[in-house]
Every structure is written in C-alpha cells, then in structure tokens.
Amino acid sequence: MATEPIAEELAGTCVDSHGSAIGMPQLCADWIPNQVFWLVIALVVVFLVLSRIALPRIASVLAERRGTITNDIAAAEELKRQAAEAEKAYDKALADARAEAQAISQKTRDEIKAQLDEATAAADAQIAAKTAESEKAIAEIRASAMENVELVAKDTAGAIVAALGGSADAATVSAAVGNRMKG
Amino acid sequence: MATEATHGAEMAEHGADAGGLVFHPMDQFIVKPLFGDGAVGMFTITNVTLWMAIAILVITGLMVLGTSRRAVIPSRSQSVAEMAYGFIYKMVEDVAGKDGLTYFPYxxxxxxxxxxxxxxxxxxxxxxxxxxxxxxxVLALCVFLTVTIIGFVKNGASFLSLFWVSSAPLALRPVLAIIEIISYFVRPVSHSIRLAGNVMAGHAVIKVFAGFAGLALISPLSVVAITAIYGLEVMVAFVQAYVFTILTCVYLKDALHPHH
Known part of the structure; x- marks a missing residue:
C-alpha cells in the first residue's frame, strides 16, 4: 500500500489509485501525444514497406502470372490448331488410301474377270471339240452297229432258209434282206 | 511486473469489497509504459508502441516475407497477400476510378x-x-486533409462545385450547399468515431461479460456470451477496416470527380 501514492502520481490523472481507468481512457489527454507519435511512425514504416517492397513485388507477380496464363492459352490454341491440321491430314490420307484401295481392288477384279473369261472361252472350245469328237464316235458306232445288224440279219435269214429246207445262195438272201431293210 | 501484481491484488481486494463482481471494462484501454512505471510522455515506449510494432511485423511478414518466393503458383501466405492486394486494388479502381489508383499505396x-x-x-x-x-x-484527419488538398490541386476552385448541387432546383441550392459543407466537415468525425467506437464497444462488452463470469451461477451463460460476442468482433474487426477503407475511396472519388 506504500506504493500507492507514487503510482498515482506517476500514472497521471487518468488512472485511479487501484490502477483502474477513470472514465474513458480514450479521452485521456495525457496519452494522446504518445499515441499520435507512435502511430505516425508506424504508418510511415508500413507505407514504406508496402510501397517500396511489397506492392511492387505483388504487382510483378500478378503481372507475371497473367503473362504466363496468356502465353499458356496462346500455346494451347496453337496446339489445338496443330491438332486440327493433323486430323485434317489424317482424314485426307485415309480418303486417299481408301480411293487407292478401291482402284486396286477394281483393277484386280477386272483382271480376274478377264482371266476368267479367257478360261471360260478355252473351256467352252474344249468342250465343243470334245462334244464333236464324241458325236462322231457315236455316229461311227451307230453305223457299225447298223452294218452288224444287216450282216446278222443276212446270216440269220440264210440259216432260217436252210433250216426250212430251202436252198438259196448267199447273194439272193443278202439282196432280199437288203431290200427288206431298205424298205 | 511486481507493481502489476500488487495492482492485481489491489483490484481483487477492491472487487471483494464491492461485493464479488469486478467490472473494469475500460482498463484494457489504459496506455502503460512498457519499461518502468513512470508517466507517459510523447516518446515513452508504451504498450501502444509494442502493439503497433507487432502490427508492422505482421504486415511485413505477410506482405514481404509471405511473397518472397514470388511464385507463379502462390503459397498460402502469398495468396493471402495477393488477395488483400487484389481486394483493395479493385475497391480503389471501382470506387475512385482509374486515376484513383495513384493513391493505392496510401x-x-x-x-x-x-x-x-x-x-x-x-x-x-x-x-x-x-x-x-x-x-x-489521426487516420481520419490524414484522409480528410489529403483528400481536400488533392481536390483543390486537381480541380482548383471548381472543387467547390462539390457543394453546389447543380441537379437540384436553384432555390434549394444554397440550403443544400450549407448541408453539404456541414456533412463534408463532419466526415473526419464520423470516419474516426465509427472505427474506434465499434472496436471499443465490442471489447468493453466482452470485458463486462467476463466480469459476470465471477458468479458461478451465470458463468456458463457468460462464457457463451463472450464466445458469441467474440465471433461478432471478428467480423467487426474486418468490416470496420473495410468500411474505413471504402469511405476513404469514396472521399477520394469526390476529390477527383467533384461534379455530381
């Protein structure tokens, strides 16, 4: 309690003997110069720090970022353009290849058709020749068969005449048979 | 430190005498010398000095150290600094116009x-x-004086047309001019008292509720109230800084473009 008067004296008119504020400390005139002095110093320091170092740095970072973003967008557009070009080239190559393939297949088809036609014609000719040959052979066979029939008929007729007790020479019989067969 | 302890003891004693509840909501605003126990002179190092120095350190830490890597992809502190920069830059640009950007650092x-x-x-x-x-x-007067000087330097005498509402009927203009002049000179008052008043009131209210915590019965309610007011104060802390800044921009706009 001995310190009370000293504290009161030193603290001025704004603090009571218990160290509590008398009224509003905001209105204590004793403290105003101190606050104003330190405030001015603080504001000057903050202003210098911000305007000399912080704000230019942040501005440059933001500008750099904006530049980077703009560049990236430009690069992306360039890549997109290249991709579109590549796609166009691919489409063109594909169309070309398809046309070529069609041409090749058409040509091959034509060739095969020509070969086929040729082979068919050859086969037809062969078949016709074979047919003619066969027909000729058949005609020969038929002719020889008719000849044989006449011969057999003459022999048989001669034999039948002899068996019936007649007698006839071979020339008569064959002439008679020949007449019959003609008639 | 020893004297502070005795002060505390005295306060407790004092409170006990008064009947259990101790209310000293304004003690938190007392300006004290940081070293020793003497009177507070103009150049005394006080708690004002300490907390303004801490503010400078925090601002430097955020705006200078936080952005020291200058990364294109920002770190957390760098994006906070960039956000603050962009927030105020856009505010100045939107409210005061392109020519207001000269005063952006202030x-x-x-x-x-x-x-x-x-x-x-x-x-x-x-x-x-x-x-x-x-x-x-001091903050508000700086703004008021700067803005008035800028107004006269940029516009000359035509800055006075700020007070002459040309869109009003001629008969009303002198009356409006008086009102405009009064409102112009009241600006630093409202500008400063709005900020200090809001901050002081919130802190004092928290202290009053804290005083009630001495009673066991209502202490839970008191703690809940302190928490709620604290949340409100967090908002007030930002909103009042925002209001002070945007009003500065508005005054700057009046100085740059005084014609209604």
Missing part, C-alpha cells in the same frame, strides 16, 4: 494497418490501438 497502408491492428486487438490480453480516438482521428 489506401493499402491504411487498410493493412487497421485490419491487422483490429485482429491483433482480438488476442486476449492484447492492446487494441485502433480503439483509441487519438489513433483513428
């Missing part, structure tokens, strides 16, 4: 100092520099 200084001081004041046991009229009046 406005940024005001905003950073006020917002950091307000938030530092929310730390328990801290000292809130922006709760003192001495501080906010």
């Amino acid at each position: 406005i940024m200084t005001l905003f950073m100092f006020i917002v950091v001081s307000n938030f530092l004041g929310l730390i328990p046991m801290s000292f809130t520099t922006t709760s003192h009229f001495a501080v906010t009046v």
Whole structure:
C-alpha cells in the first residue's frame, strides 16, 4: 500500500489509485501525444514497406502470372490448331488410301474377270471339240452297229432258209434282206 | 511486473469489497509504459508502441516475407497477400476510378494497418490501438486533409462545385450547399468515431461479460456470451477496416470527380 501514492502520481490523472481507468481512457489527454507519435511512425514504416517492397513485388507477380496464363492459352490454341491440321491430314490420307484401295481392288477384279473369261472361252472350245469328237464316235458306232445288224440279219435269214429246207445262195438272201431293210 | 501484481491484488481486494463482481471494462484501454512505471510522455515506449510494432511485423511478414518466393503458383501466405492486394486494388479502381489508383499505396497502408491492428486487438490480453480516438482521428484527419488538398490541386476552385448541387432546383441550392459543407466537415468525425467506437464497444462488452463470469451461477451463460460476442468482433474487426477503407475511396472519388 506504500506504493500507492507514487503510482498515482506517476500514472497521471487518468488512472485511479487501484490502477483502474477513470472514465474513458480514450479521452485521456495525457496519452494522446504518445499515441499520435507512435502511430505516425508506424504508418510511415508500413507505407514504406508496402510501397517500396511489397506492392511492387505483388504487382510483378500478378503481372507475371497473367503473362504466363496468356502465353499458356496462346500455346494451347496453337496446339489445338496443330491438332486440327493433323486430323485434317489424317482424314485426307485415309480418303486417299481408301480411293487407292478401291482402284486396286477394281483393277484386280477386272483382271480376274478377264482371266476368267479367257478360261471360260478355252473351256467352252474344249468342250465343243470334245462334244464333236464324241458325236462322231457315236455316229461311227451307230453305223457299225447298223452294218452288224444287216450282216446278222443276212446270216440269220440264210440259216432260217436252210433250216426250212430251202436252198438259196448267199447273194439272193443278202439282196432280199437288203431290200427288206431298205424298205 | 511486481507493481502489476500488487495492482492485481489491489483490484481483487477492491472487487471483494464491492461485493464479488469486478467490472473494469475500460482498463484494457489504459496506455502503460512498457519499461518502468513512470508517466507517459510523447516518446515513452508504451504498450501502444509494442502493439503497433507487432502490427508492422505482421504486415511485413505477410506482405514481404509471405511473397518472397514470388511464385507463379502462390503459397498460402502469398495468396493471402495477393488477395488483400487484389481486394483493395479493385475497391480503389471501382470506387475512385482509374486515376484513383495513384493513391493505392496510401489506401493499402491504411487498410493493412487497421485490419491487422483490429485482429491483433482480438488476442486476449492484447492492446487494441485502433480503439483509441487519438489513433483513428489521426487516420481520419490524414484522409480528410489529403483528400481536400488533392481536390483543390486537381480541380482548383471548381472543387467547390462539390457543394453546389447543380441537379437540384436553384432555390434549394444554397440550403443544400450549407448541408453539404456541414456533412463534408463532419466526415473526419464520423470516419474516426465509427472505427474506434465499434472496436471499443465490442471489447468493453466482452470485458463486462467476463466480469459476470465471477458468479458461478451465470458463468456458463457468460462464457457463451463472450464466445458469441467474440465471433461478432471478428467480423467487426474486418468490416470496420473495410468500411474505413471504402469511405476513404469514396472521399477520394469526390476529390477527383467533384461534379455530381
């Protein structure tokens, strides 16, 4: 309690003997110069720090970022353009290849058709020749068969005449048979 | 330190005499010398000095150290600094116009100092520099004087047309001019008292509720109320810094473009 008067004296008119504020400390005139002095110093320091170092740095970072973003967008557009070009080239190559393939297949088809036609014609000719040959052979066979029939008929007729007790020479019989067969 | 302990003891004794509840909501605003126990002179190093120095350190830490890597992809602190920059830059540009951007560093200084001081004041046991009229009046007067000087330098005598409402009927204009002049000179008053008043009131209310915590019966309610008011104060800390800054921009706009 001995310190009370000293504290009161030193603290001025704004603090009571218990160290509590008398009224509003905001209105204590004793403290105003101190606050104003330190405030001015603080504001000057903050202003210098911000305007000399912080704000230019942040501005440059933001500008750099904006530049980077703009560049990236430009690069992306360039890549997109290249991709579109590549796609166009691919489409063109594909169309070309398809046309070529069609041409090749058409040509091959034509060739095969020509070969086929040729082979068919050859086969037809062969078949016709074979047919003619066969027909000729058949005609020969038929002719020889008719000849044989006449011969057999003459022999048989001669034999039948002899068996019936007649007698006839071979020339008569064959002439008679020949007449019959003609008639 | 020893004297502080005795002060505490005295306060407790004092409170006990008064009947259990101790209310000293304004003690948190007392300006004290940091070293020794003497009177507070103009150049005395006080708790004001300490907390303004901490504010400077915080601002430097955020705006200078936080952006030291200059990364294109920002770190957390760098994006906070960039956000603050962009926030105020856009505010100045939108409110005061393109030619107001010349004064962007000044406005940024005001905003950073006020917002950091307000938030530092929310730390328990801290000292809130922006709760003192001495501080906010200086801030507001700086704005008022700067803006008035800019107005006259940029526009000459035609700056006075700010008070002559040409869109009003001629008969009303002298009356409006008087009202406009009064409102112009009231600006620094409202500008400063709005900030200090809001901050001081919130802190005092928290202290009053804290005083009620001495009674066991209502202490839970008191703690809940302190928490709620604290949340409100966090908002107030930012909103008042924002209001102070945007009003500065509005006044600057009036100085740059005084014609209605």
